[in-house]
Amino acid sequence: MEIFWISGSPYAWRALLTLEVKKIHYASRLLEASKGEHKAPEFLALNPRGKVPILKDGDVALSESLAIMAYLDRKTPEPALFGRSPAETGQIWRAISVSLYYLEPVINRVVAPIFSGHTTEKSDDIRAAAKEVHAELQTVERTLRARPWLATATISAADIALYPFIELLLRAAGKDAAQSLDLGFLPLVETYPALASWQEQIRALPGYERTYPPHWRTSTAYAGSHSPAPVA
Amino acid sequence: MEIFWISGSPYAWRALLTLEVKKIHYASRLLEASKGEHKAPEFLALNPRGKVPILKDGDVALSESLAIMAYLDRKTPEPALFGRSPAETGQIWRAISVSLYYLEPVINRVVAPIFSGHTTEKSDDIRAAAKEVHAELQTVERTLRARPWLATATISAADIALYPFIELLLRAAGKDAAQSLDLGFLPLVETYPALASWQEQIRALPGYERTYPPHWRTSTAYAGSHSPAPVA
Numbered sequence: 001m002e003i004f005w006i007s008g009s010p011y012a013w014r015a016l017l018t019l020e021v022k023k024i025h026y027a028s029r030l031l032e033a034s035k036g037e038h039k040a041p042e043f044l045a046l047n048p049r050g051k052v053p054i055l056k057d058g059d060v061a062l063s064e065s066l067a068i069m070a071y072l073d074r075k076t077p078e079p080a081l082f083g084r085s086p087a088e089t090g091q092i093w094r095a096i097s098v099s100l101y102y103l104e105p106v107i108n109r110v111v112a113p114i115f116s117g118h119t120t121e122k123s124d125d126i127r128a129a130a131k132e133v134h135a136e137l138q139t140v141e142r143t144l145r146a147r148p149w150l151a152t153a154t155i156s157a158a159d160i161a162l163y164p165f166i167e168l169l170l171r172a173a174g175k176d177a178a179q180s181l182d183l184g185f186l187p188l189v190e191t192y193p194a195l196a197s198w199q200e201q202i203r204a205l206p207g208y209e210r211t212y213p214p215h216w217r218t219s220t221a222y223a224g225s226h227s228p229a230p231v232a
Numbered sequence: 233m234e235i236f237w238i239s240g241s242p243y244a245w246r247a248l249l250t251l252e253v254k255k256i257h258y259a260s261r262l263l264e265a266s267k268g269e270h271k272a273p274e275f276l277a278l279n280p281r282g283k284v285p286i287l288k289d290g291d292v293a294l295s296e297s298l299a300i301m302a303y304l305d306r307k308t309p310e311p312a313l314f315g316r317s318p319a320e321t322g323q324i325w326r327a328i329s330v331s332l333y334y335l336e337p338v339i340n341r342v343v344a345p346i347f348s349g350h351t352t353e354k355s356d357d358i359r360a361a362a363k364e365v366h367a368e369l370q371t372v373e374r375t376l377r378a379r380p381w382l383a384t385a386t387i388s389a390a391d392i393a394l395y396p397f398i399e400l401l402l403r404a405a406g407k408d409a410a411q412s413l414d415l416g417f418l419p420l421v422e423t424y425p426a427l428a429s430w431q432e433q434i435r436a437l438p439g440y441e442r443t444y445p446p447h448w449r450t451s452t453a454y455a456g457s458h459s460p461a462p463v464a
Contacts, residue, residue: 062322064329071322074315083306090294090303097296100332 001026003068004043004054006033008213010164011065015053017160018069020207022076030214066096069157081157088152095151095158098136099165106132107165110183111172119177130183133169137192144194148201155205163202166195171216233258235300236275236286238265240445242396243297247285249392250301252439254308262446298328301389313389320384327383327390330368331397338364339397342415343404351409362415365401369424376426380433387437395434398427403448 003019003026005012019026031037031052039050046054047063055062055071062068073081083089109129113122140162143150151158172178173185189196202208235251235258237244251258263269263284271282278286279295287294287303294300305313315321341361345354372394375382383390404410405417421428434440 060319060322062326064326064333066329067322067325070314070325071318074318074321082302086303086306087292089306090292090299093299093302094294094296097298101296105337 002029002056003027004029004031004038004046004056005052006031006038007215008168009052010168011051012053013164013167013211013213014065014160015055015068015072016211017163017202017205017208018072018081018157020211021079021081021155021160021205022072023207024072024076028210066157066161069160073157079154081155081160083152083156088156092151092156092158095156096161098139099158099162103133103136103162104165106136107169111168114172114175114178117177119181123181126181126183130181130185134184137195141192141194144198148198150198155202159198159202163199166199234261234288235259236261236263236270236278236288237284238263238270239447240400241284242400243283244285245396245399245443245445246297246392247287247300247304248443249395249434249437249440250304250313250389252443253311253313253387253392253437254304255439256304256308260442298389298393301392305389311386313387313392315384315388320388324383324388324390327388328393330371331390331394335365335368335394336397338368339401343400346404346407346410349409351413355413358413358415362413362417366416369427373424373426376430380430382430387434391430391434395431398431 001019001024003012003015005016005028007030016028031043037043038052043054044050046056046061049063051063053063053065053068055068057071057075060071062071069081081092083092106129110126110133113119113126119126140150147153149155149159150162170185170188173183185191188199233251233256235244235247237248237260239262248260263275269275270284275286276282278288278293281295283295285295285297285300287300289303289307292303294303301313313324315324338361342358342365345351345358351358372382379385381387381391382394402417402420405415417423420431
């Protein structure tokens with residue numbers, strides 16, 4: 001199996017984490033977005049949208065992070081990431097849907113202008129979106145206070161689907177340009193302690209280091225929730 | 233099983249179609265949104281977001297359309313709506329992801345201002361969104377020219393996930409207020425003939441009539457793609 005990805009893409013991160021959790025052997029194909037490698041003809045032949053992740057497995061070339069996760073779960077059923085009963089499957093997809101419909105869009109509204117250097121012009125909308133993110137994170141925090149994982153007793157696709165967006169949010173919140181906005185996410189261990197513990201559980205997964213965006217290590221924006229030494 | 237829904241909700245429509253395709257016996261609980269029944273305490277106890285659909289099945293109360301579809305497929309596996317092989321499962325979730333990420337948001341940008349009477353103020357954004365919808369529908373049309381269903385040889389969750397949004401789009405496009413915008417979706421049989429055939433296949437499903445938004449029958453906005461007599 002080959003996985004094509006770009007450093008820092010939350011969608012690609014989902015695919016990498018799924019591969020690691022399932023201990024699937026894969027060839028990592030890191031594309032350089034700054035060189036336009038994701039818009040090169042050989043990549044567009046795999047995905048005309050020019051987006052990562054793409055999984056290649058023999059004749060199968062598959063785009064879209066959730067599709068790759070579902071494919072890998074069918075192909076390598078253990079550990080089961082989409083539940084072992086109808087009720088578990090339902091709860092996992094419910095939690096994924098909350099990420100998709102209620103968290104991703106508002107996290108993107110916070111993160112995109114900060115990363116693209118439009119913090120000042122967009123400050124009102126960033127603050128409005130941050131408020132919605134907080135409302136959703138309070139629900140997530142309540143869930144994680146009651147149990148260690150989002151949807152079931154063990155790690156599931158719901159945890160993997162949400163996790164990269166939490167990291168992205170925290171990285172944006174740690175940027176210099178975001179400090180004047182006072183977004184209230186950091187330090188996570190104080191604002192959302194159960195979410196911070198959940199973050200540490202995921203960071204402790206075997207193979208996690210291979211999924212971490214390489215370019216985050218060489219810049220100095222966000223120091224993580226617990227560690228005194230910066231992770232990024 | 234009980235399904236709580238609101239007439240015209242595309243998310244609820246997905247759940248109803250899944251129940252019908254799987255021939256599951258269910259009790260239909262149609263809520264009157266105009267009376268605020270979806271914000272009543274007994275409903276908020278099932279879903280604090282006050283949104284439909286909600287499925288009740290014994291002890292299980294489940295929100296979010298995709299979660300309900302996945303739950304029903306686990307509980308009543310035939311006909312399989314999420315694939316019979318890893319490759320099928322991947323293709324189905326890829327097609328669902330295209331609906332979720334690339335179609336739903338832009339269709340909502342077309343539909344919401346038309347239904348809420350803001351067509352004039354929002355005409356530029358409606359036109360911009362309609363252009364994006366057309367780009368996506370051209371891809372869908374190419375797919376449906378090659379095979380009768382979106383992702384696999386038989387009906388799948390991908391068809392059910394997209395279908396209500398197509399109906400919603402066409403209904404909005406047929407409203408009087410939308411005529412001056414010249415959105416270019418109607419008549420569907422001329423603009424997207426393969427999509428129109430696919431629409432007819434779904435309309436021909438046993439039990440389809442029970443899923444059709446009741447209040448669409450009593451108003452006169454959209455006449456469907458083929459039929460000379462109005463369906464709605």
